[in-house]
Amino acid sequence: MKEFTQSLRLSPSEIPNRIYGVDNWGGGYFDVSEQGCLTVHPTKNPLMGVEIVSLVQALLQRKVPPPYLLRFPQILDTQIKELHEAFRNSIAEYNYTAQHRAVFPMKVNQKRSVVERLMAAGHRYEYGVEVGTKAELAAALTMSLHSKALLICNGVKDRKYLEWAIQASKIGKNPILIIEEVNDLKKITEVSSALGVSPDLGVRVRVFSRGAGKWEESGGETSKFGINTIQLLDCLKLLSDEGLARRLRMLHFHIGSQITDIRRIKNAIKEAARVYAKVYKMGFPIGFLNVGGGLGVDYDGSRTASDCSVNYSMQEFANDIVYTINEICESENVPPPTIVTESGRAVAAHHALFITNVIRTLNPGLGGTMINPSKVDSEVVEEMTDLYKEINPKNFREYYHDALQNREELQSLFNLGYLNLQNRAQGEWLFWQICRKAIKFSRSMKERPEEFIDLENILASKYICNFSVFQSTPDSWALDQLFPIIPITRLTEEPTERATLCDITCDSDGQIDKFVDLRDVKQALELHGVNDEPYFLAIFLIGAYQESLGMNHNLLGSANEAHFLIDDSGKPHIDKIVRGETLGQVLESAGYSEQNLVENFRTMARNAENQSKITKEELDSYCESFQTTLGSYTYLEE
Ligand SMILES: *Cc1c(COP(=O)(O)O)cnc(C)c1O
Numbered sequence: 001m002k003e004f005t006q007s008l009r010l011s012p013s014e015i016p017n018r019i020y021g022v023d024n025w026g027g028g029y030f031d032v033s034e035q036g037c038l039t040v041h042p043t044k045n046p047l048m049g050v051e052i053v054s055l056v057q058a059l060l061q062r063k064v065p066p067p068y069l070l071r072f073p074q075i076l077d078t079q080i081k082e083l084h085e086a087f088r089n090s091i092a093e094y095n096y097t098a099q100h101r102a103v104f105p106m107k108v109n110q111k112r113s114v115v116e117r118l119m120a121a122g123h124r125y126e127y128g129v130e131v132g133t134k135a136e137l138a139a140a141l142t143m144s145l146h147s148k149a150l151l152i153c154n155g156v157k158d159r160k161y162l163e164w165a166i167q168a169s170k171i172g173k174n175p176i177l178i179i180e181e182v183n184d185l186k187k188i189t190e191v192s193s194a195l196g197v198s199p200d201l202g203v204r205v206r207v208f209s210r211g212a213g214k215w216e217e218s219g220g221e222t223s224k225f226g227i228n229t230i231q232l233l234d235c236l237k238l239l240s241d242e243g244l245a246r247r248l249r250m251l252h253f254h255i256g257s258q259i260t261d262i263r264r265i266k267n268a269i270k271e272a273a274r275v276y277a278k279v280y281k282m283g284f285p286i287g288f289l290n291v292g293g294g295l296g297v298d299y300d301g302s303r304t305a306s307d308c309s310v311n312y313s314m315q316e317f318a319n320d321i322v323y324t325i326n327e328i329c330e331s332e333n334v335p336p337p338t339i340v341t342e343s344g345r346a347v348a349a350h351h352a353l354f355i356t357n358v359i360r361t362l363n364p365g366l367g368g369t370m371i372n373p374s375k376v377d378s379e380v381v382e383e384m385t386d387l388y389k390e391i392n393p394k395n396f397r398e399y400y401h402d403a404l405q406n407r408e409e410l411q412s413l414f415n416l417g418y419l420n421l422q423n424r425a426q427g428e429w430l431f432w433q434i435c436r437k438a439i440k441f442s443r444s445m446k447e448r449p450e451e452f453i454d455l456e457n458i459l460a461s462k463y464i465c466n467f468s469v470f471q472s473t474p475d476s477w478a479l480d481q482l483f484p485i486i487p488i489t490r491l492t493e494e495p496t497e498r499a500t501l502c503d504i505t506c507d508s509d510g511q512i513d514k515f516v517d518l519r520d521v522k523q524a525l526e527l528h529g530v531n532d533e534p535y536f537l538a539i540f541l542i543g544a545y546q547e548s549l550g551m552n553h554n555l556l557g558s559a560n561e562a563h564f565l566i567d568d569s570g571k572p573h574i575d576k577i578v579r580g581e582t583l584g585q586v587l588e589s590a591g592y593s594e595q596n597l598v599e600n601f602r603t604m605a606r607n608a609e610n611q612s613k614i615t616k617e618e619l620d621s622y623c624e625s626f627q628t629t630l631g632s633y634t635y636l637e638e
Contacts, residue, residue: 015495016032020486020491020526021484021516022484023301024298024518025301029072029075029078030540033049035492037051037052037054037489037491038051038491038538040052040072040564042074042075042078042564043077048568051488052070052353052488053536058572058574059560065637067355067356067465067467067472067635068562069353069355069558070352070353071351071352071562071563073113074566075350075351076117076118076121076347076348076351079346079347080121080127082314083102083343084125086314086315087100087321087322087341090319090322096325096336096339097336098336100318100341101150101288101338101341103151103152104118104119104122104129104342105129105130105132105343106130107132107548108345108347108544109545110139114348118347119145119149126146128146128152129149130151130154131152131153132154134160137161137165138164141164149173150288151174151175152176152252153176153177154252157177157180162188162192163191163195165177166192166195166199176249177199177201178203179201179203179204181231182231182238185235185239188201189242198244200247201244201247201248201250202249202288203235203248204226205229205253206225206227208271209267245284248279249288250290251290252290252292253271253292254292254293255294257294258297258310259310260296260305260310260311262311265312265317266320273289273328274332276289276328276329280332287338288338289339289340292342293341295314295343295345296309296310296346297310297345297349299484300484300521301516302516302518302519308481349541349542349543352542353538353540353542354473354538354539354542355488356465356466356536356539357466358463358464358465358530359465359466360463361461361464361497361529362461376426378413378427380413380419381427384403384406384426387402387403388437391434393441397438400435407428407431410423410427438452439455439459460500460524462501462511463500464502464503464504465504466635466636467503468504468510468554468556469509469511470507470556471552471559472542472550476514482514482515482521483516483542484539485512485516486537487527487528487535488537490535497527498526498527500512500523501513506554507554510553552589555583555586555587557581557582558580559580560633561576561580562578563577580633582630594630598623605623606619
């Protein structure tokens, strides 16, 4: 018997790839074991992986409850290496005679452990950091960076920001202050002469070429950032007048994030390189051409220019940048600049994933008891019973349409008072059963009519999952961004359900109903039926932007977080556990002091005791329980 079931098993990678496309979006970091469990390979070594479910078990053993944010710092190391090596390859291939330098844009993920790991991994590449606010600058000032690493200061700046950015050079950093509007320059000259330090400057220039898709607005002529050609000339004149021409070290461009089409990148780089060459020839010996971010992540694995994908690889990105800049510098006869990139998404997205446990499942129209046909005393329900019994592959379209009509009739008869609740329940039950049969029959049609595809989506189950979309995948709510989602076990078992995911906020937007698919976007995700065993889903590629944008909607706080390292023998180690926020902490952030809450609760309970509504014992136990609960996890625990 055992052998028989074994031979029936599919090859381990068949279901994960056919249904979930793991190989397409996994970037070499994720795979599936023979046991059908999802594995992670932080160094991309296919032989050195661990089952994610074993990491979950390790956390459960330590009494750390789900949901979890899992971090794999070694994935950050690998991404940093690949980014820099890609540029080194291109530089060698095109005989580019200058260098490449990268910086990490802090807004993508400001978590200290993430930024520090990145800086350590990037040390040998002189990896630097890009900041856009005073707080990000303050963090950057305390980082141990390579002595040649760049500190790029973007964003809208006030006096304090300027002072600190300028003084950074005195404590061993290499700040470049990016001028985002002509007025910046006046302020900078004031502050720098007061401090007696002359800072390195850059100018952020707008390009005509823009990105496309959900993130396009940051590029283009009308973008919020940067100066246009007219202002650029004003700015250059001002710099010359102030005797600061030699301080202009960088031209900065950023056409947006997640640029899905490589042609847009090429066009923008062409424009940027021309601007560089022209400005250089006007007598500004600029050393750095900063091409910003934009390197995308293939969230859906389709390798297309669709919104959540990219039609190019990291190497192609590097090649096109290096090649284009090289060509234009040669044709303009100017020395090639050091190429600076500010990729954040592509560096950080893969290293974090989110694990949520399914709490329960809801199937529309299922449940309840089978109706007893002998008890039917309504004509419309009788008709529906006949449809239910006689629907078949030949008549299902017609019968389904009849059922739709019956249901409308059921509704109006009920509203007019001609039906009792039993009749109505029988009718509804029959309706959903007829729909289910119709869907089944429709699957064998060559050209499946739209109405049955829609119906199938309406009838998808709802899996209630222990998490908050607003906290953990805010862009799936805000931008309809897709993240790959897949169960971490049972991947040799054919899924039998189609489901959308609902979170535990009380917000109807708190759900995920769009899923990655190679060709299109799936309206429902194939999942397994859930029995008494815990069923965990992993949401991938959430290491960029999601943590910083996440919010405590409904007072659901940050999730329990664990960092895992895999050693050379392939064994996992928990590097760090960071407990998620407690009720007390999220309440504090909304202005309730934890101490006041406890005191006020005690006062209320005392009043109740004074009025003899509760006993002294109850008073004590309520107060103690209240206080312990404030110290507990905001997510569902049992
Ligand atoms: C956000 C931002 C980046 C990062 O872009 P990614 O597409 O995430 O790589 C880089 N530079 C600037 C100026 C930014 O504002």
